[in-house]
Amino acid sequence: MAVLTIGAFPSLVGSMTLDFSFKLAEAAVAKGHKVNFWLSGNAVMMAKKGQKAFKDYSHIEKRMMELIAKGIEITVCEACAEARGYHKEDTPAGMKRASMDWYLAKTFNSERVLHIGGE
């Protein structure tokens, strides 16, 4: 088992990059790897619970909650979230909030870090 840390920065709507990031995490977990998942920049859109599924837009909340239930550690950048009006009470169950040093610290014990940039 390896440790993979993913840093995801793209927005939920506008490209399929964030979808890809979660699918990648799902595939890694399915292979038995440990995944740390950092959401920052526009990707902190995932820090708002109760997102409604429309077929015109990406909807990843369900997949994210399933991954959290499987033990993946998903942490959102607290400053990026607060700047966008996503407060602690908005955060989906099981998602953590931390400052950016959390992400850097997770790289220490990771075999691979995949930094998936934003817009």
Place this chain on the structure above:
Amino acid sequence: MAAIKLCFVVQHPPYKSENPRLALTHSISSQTAEIHLEDGQTVVPTLILVGDGVLNAVKNQQAMKLYGVTSTESHIKNGLLIDMPVWICKEDMQRLGLKEDQVITDAEDMGAELKATFVSFADINKELEACDHLMFF
């Protein structure tokens, strides 16, 4: 002490997107990463400005006056203050017509001892090969 070397590569100009700011704030946060680590473990960042990313280091930015936000100049100076190496690509400066006196070289006004370094793209590539993890903004 066990250390992991991280390279933060900035390729975008300031203010056009959030990317450069995120690179700067994430790299500076290395200063406190140790609170999440065990004794003796640390992360060591290098900030590398390439392509249009070298524009983040232009002197005398007026971001606070014009946009009401901190400038990438001030963030880079904060990076120097915490002794984070700041590398600026010489070839990209030439491409953009930037002279060394137009770009941040130090943060002496803040008490920093470290200076920014103007380096060739070849040297940057060597640094990228030597780092453990690459963060490409």
